[in-house]
Amino acid sequence: MMRLPATPLFLQALGLVIATLVAAQIATVVVILSLPAPPPEVYSVADVVAAVQGDMATPAREGRPLMTTFSASPPAGETFGRRRITFRNAVAQALSVSPTMVVIAQHGTRLIAFTAPPPRRPHGPSPENAGPEQPLLFGAFHLGVRQADGRWLIVKPKTAFGIDPWQQRVLLVLLLAALAVAPLAWWFARRLAAPIGALAAGAERLGRDPSAPPLDIQGSAEVTAAVGAFNEMQERLRRYVEYRTTMIGAIAHDLRTPLTRLRFRIEAVPDDLRGKLAADIDEMDAMVAATLSFVRNAAQPRARQMLEVASLVETVMDEAAETGADAAVERADRVVVDGDSLALKRLITNLVDNALKFGSLARGRVFSDGAMAIVEIDDNGPGIAEDQIETAFEPFHRLETSRSRDTGGIGLGLAVVRAIARGHGGEVLLSNRIGGGLRARLSLPLALKAAQPSQ
Numbered sequence: 001m002m003r004l005p006a007t008p009l010f011l012q013a014l015g016l017v018i019a020t021l022v023a024a025q026i027a028t029v030v031v032i033l034s035l036p037a038p039p040p041e042v043y044s045v046a047d048v049v050a051a052v053q054g055d056m057a058t059p060a061r062e063g064r065p066l067m068t069t070f071s072a073s074p075p076a077g078e079t080f081g082r083r084r085i086t087f088r089n090a091v092a093q094a095l096s097v098s099p100t101m102v103v104i105a106q107h108g109t110r111l112i113a114f115t116a117p118p119p120r121r122p123h124g125p126s127p128e129n130a131g132p133e134q135p136l137l138f139g140a141f142h143l144g145v146r147q148a149d150g151r152w153l154i155v156k157p158k159t160a161f162g163i164d165p166w167q168q169r170v171l172l173v174l175l176l177a178a179l180a181v182a183p184l185a186w187w188f189a190r191r192l193a194a195p196i197g198a199l200a201a202g203a204e205r206l207g208r209d210p211s212a213p214p215l216d217i218q219g220s221a222e223v224t225a226a227v228g229a230f231n232e233m234q235e236r237l238r239r240y241v242e243y244r245t246t247m248i249g250a251i252a253h254d255l256r257t258p259l260t261r262l263r264f265r266i267e268a269v270p271d272d273l274r275g276k277l278a279a280d281i282d283e284m285d286a287m288v289a290a291t292l293s294f295v296r297n298a299a300q301p302r303a304r305q306m307l308e309v310a311s312l313v314e315t316v317m318d319e320a321a322e323t324g325a326d327a328a329v330e331r332a333d334r335v336v337v338d339g340d341s342l343a344l345k346r347l348i349t350n351l352v353d354n355a356l357k358f359g360s361l362a363r364g365r366v367f368s369d370g371a372m373a374i375v376e377i378d379d380n381g382p383g384i385a386e387d388q389i390e391t392a393f394e395p396f397h398r399l400e401t402s403r404s405r406d407t408g409g410i411g412l413g414l415a416v417v418r419a420i421a422r423g424h425g426g427e428v429l430l431s432n433r434i435g436g437g438l439r440a441r442l443s444l445p446l447a448l449k450a451a452q453p454s455q
Contacts, residue, residue, distance in 0.1 A: 016188040020181055027180040028173055041157065043137045045090045051155045052095060052145055064157040071152045075105035075142035087135045091143070101146040106139065195219025199227060204425075204445075206234055255288050287412075306447055307344065309335050309373050310366040316348045317364055326361040327352060333366055335373040338447040339424045347420045348375065350413045351428075351440045355379035359437060368446065372426070375442040383432040392430060393418045417442075 041064060051066040084104050092099040144152040195217050202215040214231040217223065259281055266277045310332035320327035337344075355362035359379030367374050384392060395415040414428075417440075421428045426444035433439050 012188075012192055016185070016192065019188065020185050023181045023184050024177050027177040041139060043141075043157075045087065045094055045135055048091055048137070048143055048155055049094045052091075052153060066155055067158040069154045069156075070147075071144070071154050072150075074103040074144040074146070074152050075154060077105045078103050079106050083135070087137055090135050091145075095145065097145065103144040103152075104137075105142045105144075195223040195227075199223065199230065202227075202230065255284070259285055259288070304338050304340060307337055307339055307341055309337055309344075309375060309444070312341070312345055313348055313364045313366050313375060316345065316352050317362070320352055320356060320362065325356050327356065327364075328362075329364045329366070331365040331367060333368060335366060335368045336447045337373050337424070337444045339444065340420075343420045344424070344444075347417050347428075347442070348377075350417050351375075351377040351442070354413060354440070355381070355438070358382065369443075371446050372443045373446050375444075377440045377442075378433060378437055380437045383436065383438045384430060386432070389430050393428075 043066070047066060051068055084106075085099075088102045088104050089099050092102045095102075140157055143155045145155070146152055196219075198217045198219075199215065202212075202217070205212045212234075214234060215227050217227045219227075262277075262281050266274055266281070269277060310329070314329050314332060317327045317329050352362045352364070355377050356379070359381030361380055363378045365374075365376045365378075393414045395412055414430075418428050421442055421444065424444050426442065428443075429441045431439050431441065
């Protein structure tokens with residue numbers, strides 16, 4: 001099936017931003033058009049006069065209640081104009097005072113006092129007894145009336161605490177617009193992030209299983225290019241490891257021919273040297289056999305499966321105890337990993353054998369720490385010098401220097417242990433215990449299903 005060219009991530013992100021902005025604007029316009037307009041704050045001469053005379057009732061028209069205070073000076077910023085003068089004169093006439101004793105100040109508003117037309121009927125001309133025109137005042141203002149004692153009584157809209165109804169409607173508009181756009185933004189974000197998450201999961205899977213199949217991820221052009229480079233890198237690593245393993249196996253196999261010739265030729269060597277030469281040849285033959293065994297196991301990748309590590313450790317400990325060894329499991333929590341059962345059993349067997357070889361007992365513990373399964377094998381042996389801990393994992397490096405295979409082995413045990421652990425995305429570390437003995441700590445990633453918290 002032919003695939004369409006992948007869209008660059010830049011264009012997808014740009015499309016997400018534009019689509020989100022357009023959707024937000026559309027939602028805002030729709031909500032604003034569906035809501036009523038906020039009514040203006042309108043005050044009549046009667047409202048102001050009632051406040052001056054001590055009637056603090058809320059005005060009949062919608063607006064904030066009026067409040068009064070006393071001041072030694074009139075309101076600053078007196079404004080003039082025919083309509084404001086009309087409103088001032090109407091207030092002065094209603095209070096029976098001189099217009100010079102009334103001051104009106106308006107700030108921060110373009111609304112001015114004006115004379116309202118007389119009310120009209122729904123149909124037909126205005127009635128003759130409609131009454132005189134009523135002057136009105138819009139918006140915030142300060143109106144001062146001079147008192148007999150020289151002070152000024154200031155009338156102004158009461159300061160609002162919190163938000164006004166029209167502001168609540170604006171906030172509601174913003175909230176509804178955000179709710180309307182959120183699903184679209186979530187869908188776009190998931191679409192952009194999904195291929196990147198799949199690529200990260202593929203890298204994690206490669207760390208757990210080097211023989212994992214190549215990734216097949218569709219996404220932006222950048223993600224597609226990264227997936228292609230990742231698959232090519234994985235294939236190169238696989239070929240490199242396979243080539244190196246094959247080469248080592250071929251060398252080890254070819255060494256057996258000259259070793260066989262040496263066995264026949266030492267027959268002519270004096271008796272006092274023949275035994276030493278035979279021991280060296282036997283040691284070399286054992287090293288070749290161990291190398292070939294390791295290569296065969298590494299060259300035959302097996303299917304991974306869900307394994308309960310505690311059962312595996314208990315099986316190895318029980319088998320060791322059946323031979324008379326002091327081996328036991330002290331803690332066995334249920335932890336599950338995804339791995340090769342034969343390889344992991346060989347790993348744990350090597351650790352237990354080392355504990356019994358260099359000490360008189362082996363104690364195991366299995367538990368989880370975060371997203372890792374932990375296996376600890378302790379012994380009561382002499383431990384390892386700190387500068388020798390890391391070199392102990394090198395192939396054919398023997399901690400026991402007697403050169404006897406009965407006590408020191410070939411030197412591949414810990415190298416095999418680390419190779420198997422790292423092949424499963426884990427690690428093996430050695431540390432000296434306080435009070436004596438050595439601790440081998442194996443960490444393996446928990447199986448993906450087991451590592452996820454239950455919903």
